[in-house]
Amino acid sequence: MNASGLVARVEHAVKKPIWGCQMCGQCVLHDTGLTCPMTCPKTLRNGPCGGVGADGHCEVKPEMRCVWLNAYERSERLPLWRGHIDKVRPPVDNRLKGTSSWVNFVTGRDRQVPEGWAADVESAA
Amino acid sequence: MSNLQHKLDAGEFVVTAELPVIDGGGLVEIQRQLEPMRPFVDAFNATDNPSAHAHCSPLAVAIGLTQVGAEPVMQLVCRDRNRLALESDLVGAAMYGIENISCLTGDDVTAGDEPETRRVFDLDSVQLIALARVLENGHYLSGRPLSPAPHYCVGAVENPAAPPYEYRVRRAAKKALAGARFMQLQLTFRPEQLARFMHAAHDTGLSQRIALIPSICILRSVGGIRFVARNVPGLDVPPEMVARVEGAADAEAECFEIAYELATHALAQPGVAGLHFISFRKDAGIAALCTRLGIAPRQERESHGHSASVAL
Numbered sequence: 001m002n003a004s005g006l007v008a009r010v011e012h013a014v015k016k017p018i019w020g021c022q023m024c025g026q027c028v029l030h031d032t033g034l035t036c037p038m039t040c041p042k043t044l045r046n047g048p049c050g051g052v053g054a055d056g057h058c059e060v061k062p063e064m065r066c067v068w069l070n071a072y073e074r075s076e077r078l079p080l081w082r083g084h085i086d087k088v089r090p091p092v093d094n095r096l097k098g099t100s101s102w103v104n105f106v107t108g109r110d111r112q113v114p115e116g117w118a119a120d121v122e123s124a125a
Numbered sequence: 126m127s128n129l130q131h132k133l134d135a136g137e138f139v140v141t142a143e144l145p146v147i148d149g150g151g152l153v154e155i156q157r158q159l160e161p162m163r164p165f166v167d168a169f170n171a172t173d174n175p176s177a178h179a180h181c182s183p184l185a186v187a188i189g190l191t192q193v194g195a196e197p198v199m200q201l202v203c204r205d206r207n208r209l210a211l212e213s214d215l216v217g218a219a220m221y222g223i224e225n226i227s228c229l230t231g232d233d234v235t236a237g238d239e240p241e242t243r244r245v246f247d248l249d250s251v252q253l254i255a256l257a258r259v260l261e262n263g264h265y266l267s268g269r270p271l272s273p274a275p276h277y278c279v280g281a282v283e284n285p286a287a288p289p290y291e292y293r294v295r296r297a298a299k300k301a302l303a304g305a306r307f308m309q310l311q312l313t314f315r316p317e318q319l320a321r322f323m324h325a326a327h328d329t330g331l332s333q334r335i336a337l338i339p340s341i342c343i344l345r346s347v348g349g350i351r352f353v354a355r356n357v358p359g360l361d362v363p364p365e366m367v368a369r370v371e372g373a374a375d376a377e378a379e380c381f382e383i384a385y386e387l388a389t390h391a392l393a394q395p396g397v398a399g400l401h402f403i404s405f406r407k408d409a410g411i412a413a414l415c416t417r418l419g420i421a422p423r424q425e426r427e428s429h430g431h432s433a434s435v436a437l
Binding site for chain 2: 041052089090
């Protein structure tokens with residue numbers, strides 16, 4: 001196993017039990033109230049869908065509380081990154097699945113977005 | 126520029142409606158579904174596999190609408206297509222002059238009759254809205270040139286009556302930031318929640334940045350209201366409203382009365398840019414409801430040129 005593979009295993013061992021980490025390789029936990037958006041059954045990165053039940057349950061898995069309800073509430077309590085939930089997050093780069101977001105953060109790979117997105121959406125936001 | 130966008134830009138009151146699902150029958154069928162409400166409606170939503178049930182594609186129905194001289198709003202949900210397919214449908218729509226697009230997350234496959242389906246959600250609704258802007262700037266997501274650049278009037282949806290309630294206006298603002306021009310609000314039978322949303326949107330200036338269009342649903346029967354209360358994700362129907370229809374001598378008239386009350390309430394909110402009408406089956410009185418609300422037929426509104434013809 002190479003070094004980044006080893007880091008990925010350590011990262012998963014730490015983040016899976018705490019946040020249910022799905023190893024998307026482009027972690028945004030700090031923007032989403034330390035709640036992993038990839039645990040949303042629709043893997044939404046920009047907030048809750050319209051299907052949340054009146055009692056807060058998930059449309060897809062009624063036994064589960066909406067991930068984004070947790071994300072919103074926790075983000076309001078965080079001393080840092082509070083307004084980050086309102087940022088427009090780019091589409092997931094599916095090539096990074098299974099890789100270490102720690103490594104991708106250090107190299108800047110997790111912030112690479114498609115050229116068209118970088119030109120239009122990020123400059124406008 | 127689409128007629129809908131023209132009206133929104135001019136601050137005119139708009140009426141949109143959901144075209145019932147189409148499963149075939151060609152332009153004749155589209156025309157048949159359209160006809161009863163046509164005099165009042167500015168643009169018709171061509172839905173995208175609503176409640177995760179397969180029907181004729183929104184692109185085909187939207188093209189059909191243009192062919193019978195009606196203006197479409199093409200819905201696109203993120204459930205069934207990855208980003209490549211979304212891009213090609215958006216570009217395909219532009220090919221046929223379809224500019225009004227409504228971008229939604231989409232009900233989950235578990236709400237449908239083929240729950241074994243693989244759900245896609247490669248993009249979310251905010252990213253889909255932003256994708257339309259990327260195309261408008263003359264390239265695909267990759268940066269590869271797209272010429273001529275299409276033009277869209279991008280719509281979105283937000284559910285004012287789903288938790289977290291106080292966050293919904295911020296999520297709507299995010300959609301405006303991503304490029305949405307109008308927002309058809311998810312229908313609700315909880316007027317107090319629509320009021321809360323509209324007041325918050327007004328107070329934060331959101332209703333100046335994006336045209337907010339509440340939805341009104343006209344049901345027709347006890348079975349109908351029970352069905353939506355049970356089966357539509359994110360829709361909370363107060364039990365007393367169900368009881369009211371159950372106890373009525375004429376359920377259809379009672380449903381119409383409820384729709385009228387909800388529409389009157391919606392029109393009284395600050396920053397309402399128009400109304401969106403939904404009836405789950407063949408038109409259940411959209412024209413009658415518009416008349417009772419004092420909303421003039423489209424041609425009359427267009428000749429007067431602004432919203433003063435709407436009695437608020």
